[in-house]
Amino acid sequence: MILIKIGGGKKINLNYICEDIKTLTDQGEKVVLVHGASVIRDEIAKKIGAPTKTITSPTGISSVYTDKTAIDVFLMAYPGLVNKTIVARLQSYGVNAVGLSGIDGQLWKGKRKVNVYSKEGVKTKLITDNMTGKVTQININLINLLLNNKYLPVVCPPALSEENEIINTDNDWAVAVMSGALKIEKMVVLFEAPGLLKKFGDESSLIKIVNKDKLDTYLTYTQGRMKKKLLGAKEAFTQGLKKLYWSDGRIKNPIINALKGTGTIIS
Amino acid sequence: MILIKIGGGKKINLNYICEDIKTLTDQGEKVVLVHGASVIRDEIAKKIGAPTKTITSPTGISSVYTDKTAIDVFLMAYPGLVNKTIVARLQSYGVNAVGLSGIDGQLWKGKRKVNVYSKEGVKTKLITDNMTGKVTQININLINLLLNNKYLPVVCPPALSEENEIINTDNDWAVAVMSGALKIEKMVVLFEAPGLLKKFGDESSLIKIVNKDKLDTYLTYTQGRMKKKLLGAKEAFTQGLKKLYWSDGRIKNPIINALKGTGTIIS
Numbered sequence: 001m002i003l004i005k006i007g008g009g010k011k012i013n014l015n016y017i018c019e020d021i022k023t024l025t026d027q028g029e030k031v032v033l034v035h036g037a038s039v040i041r042d043e044i045a046k047k048i049g050a051p052t053k054t055i056t057s058p059t060g061i062s063s064v065y066t067d068k069t070a071i072d073v074f075l076m077a078y079p080g081l082v083n084k085t086i087v088a089r090l091q092s093y094g095v096n097a098v099g100l101s102g103i104d105g106q107l108w109k110g111k112r113k114v115n116v117y118s119k120e121g122v123k124t125k126l127i128t129d130n131m132t133g134k135v136t137q138i139n140i141n142l143i144n145l146l147l148n149n150k151y152l153p154v155v156c157p158p159a160l161s162e163e164n165e166i167i168n169t170d171n172d173w174a175v176a177v178m179s180g181a182l183k184i185e186k187m188v189v190l191f192e193a194p195g196l197l198k199k200f201g202d203e204s205s206l207i208k209i210v211n212k213d214k215l216d217t218y219l220t221y222t223q224g225r226m227k228k229k230l231l232g233a234k235e236a237f238t239q240g241l242k243k244l245y246w247s248d249g250r251i252k253n254p255i256i257n258a259l260k261g262t263g264t265i266i267s
Numbered sequence: 268m269i270l271i272k273i274g275g276g277k278k279i280n281l282n283y284i285c286e287d288i289k290t291l292t293d294q295g296e297k298v299v300l301v302h303g304a305s306v307i308r309d310e311i312a313k314k315i316g317a318p319t320k321t322i323t324s325p326t327g328i329s330s331v332y333t334d335k336t337a338i339d340v341f342l343m344a345y346p347g348l349v350n351k352t353i354v355a356r357l358q359s360y361g362v363n364a365v366g367l368s369g370i371d372g373q374l375w376k377g378k379r380k381v382n383v384y385s386k387e388g389v390k391t392k393l394i395t396d397n398m399t400g401k402v403t404q405i406n407i408n409l410i411n412l413l414l415n416n417k418y419l420p421v422v423c424p425p426a427l428s429e430e431n432e433i434i435n436t437d438n439d440w441a442v443a444v445m446s447g448a449l450k451i452e453k454m455v456v457l458f459e460a461p462g463l464l465k466k467f468g469d470e471s472s473l474i475k476i477v478n479k480d481k482l483d484t485y486l487t488y489t490q491g492r493m494k495k496k497l498l499g500a501k502e503a504f505t506q507g508l509k510k511l512y513w514s515d516g517r518i519k520n521p522i523i524n525a526l527k528g529t530g531t532i533i534s
Contacts, residue, residue, distance in 0.1 A: 044343065047315040072348055076311065079366070080347015081339055084425075084433065088370050092431035098372045098409070099346070103355050104365045105418055142365070142418070149412055151372055158351075164359035166351065 180239025
């Protein structure tokens with residue numbers, strides 16, 4: 001079983017990804033696809049006049065502020081526009097995909113973080129309406145039920161809290177927890193870069209091989225989203241992952257090339 | 268097995284519906300829920316500056332003009348915001364719901380109507396980018412797979428065309444075809460009225476009993492959406508339905524009351 005995660009960037013080539021998934025499933029491989037939708041989410045948020053807001057924790061980590069309106073936009077973008085576009089595209093390639101959010105069948109459950117602190121200038125503000133949390137539990141029965149009946153699950157956030165509220169969640173962390181629950185040995189993560197870069201934005205600075213035990217040292221090279229991906233990667237290895245492929249989602253045969261080692265191999 | 272269809276109106280009381288579904292499933296009843304989202308769809312369309320457009324056929328029947336932008340808005344509203352809101356609400360009532368659009372697992376397949384004629388003043392215009400069609404085929408295996416594993420399917424449009432394009436589709440017709448495919452005997456349709464009304468808008472003019480063979484005569488009482496519901500009802504009986512309950516989605520115990528005959532019973 002291969003777990004594939006694709007980022008929410010606009011340059012990710014969905015057709016190339018679908019082609020490779022068709023090849024893999026024709027070879028009898030079981031595939032689970034997880035996707036992001038942050039760019040489309042931000043676009044919709046802007047269009048409806050409620051642009052995505054971020055908050056910065058007292059320790060300096062920024063994250064999306066997810067109030068009720070932001071959850072609505074999240075639902076429009078992730079399980080709505082983006083998930084169904086991917087599912088329909090896979091169908092057009094002959095792959096019988098079924099889209100699921102973390103809410104469906106309690107696929108992704110997590111604990112809501114009720115109190116969040118936000119640094120605003122010199123002041124620190126307590127925010128209590130932030131609907132976010134970290135995924136801790138996966139309904140693998142639903143995933144296996146679909147896979148065993150020849151359906152390919154296409155999964156995205158949001159998740160469900162222990163109190164059955166809809167919560168935004170770190171996708172890379174959720175994927176790591178899912179890889180553990182499904183006992184995944186190989187995971188492919190595709191984004192808008194050739195792999196892990198030594199120098200931010202410099203695509204010629206690709207790091208080909210990374211030792212999973214030294215992931216911490218790479219945290220210094222990375223910023224923003226990439227830092228979260230590294231933390232997700234660390235968690236995935238803690239949960240039993242053997243090989244992680246970070247590669248380019250813009251090129252032809254993105255998955256097959258990733259597995260051949262075109263990008264970064266972490267193991 | 269009971270098929271329940273709820274309209275997209277804002278006065279439909281989702282909590283009351285979830286309460287009844289919980290009662291029914293606790294009694295061992297298998298339930299499939301289908302929902303609309305037209306009001307939310309129109310709201311989102313307006314907010315993003317692409318309001319829902321309608322076209323009128325040369326024979327005078329109006330329908331939504333579904334171009335690429337309208338499909339995007341459709342995906343945001345139906346399988347996105349509304350479907351996931353319903354799924355999460357059912358989860359909070361202890362019902363393990365899974366949301367599906369007609370795209371997922373090829374649940375609803377239909378033939379796209381490539382050429383559509385629109386009357387504009389005295390002229391008739393040919394429209395070729397209208398993404399609509401009528402559902403003809405249902406993947407009952409996916410529905411049964413979920414039901415047999417204690418998941419409650421929450422279904423909504425759009426559908427998938429024979430060429431795997433995303434198409435808008437008449438929900439009432441699709442529900443009728445689904446009732447036939449699933450060999451449903453009892454169907455409950457809930458909307459923002461006490462049932463079929465003799466006089467449009469006059470809630471005291473409820474018709475309690477309707478003979479399924481005389482549905483055509485009622486077409487004269489009805490307008491707009493209600494006319495489509497009647498045509499859907501006719502088709503459902505053609506496909507083998509035994510009893511159809513049209514009732515109020517705003518009241519306490521809407522489903523249990525419908526089955527008791529509070530609204531209109533068609534048989």
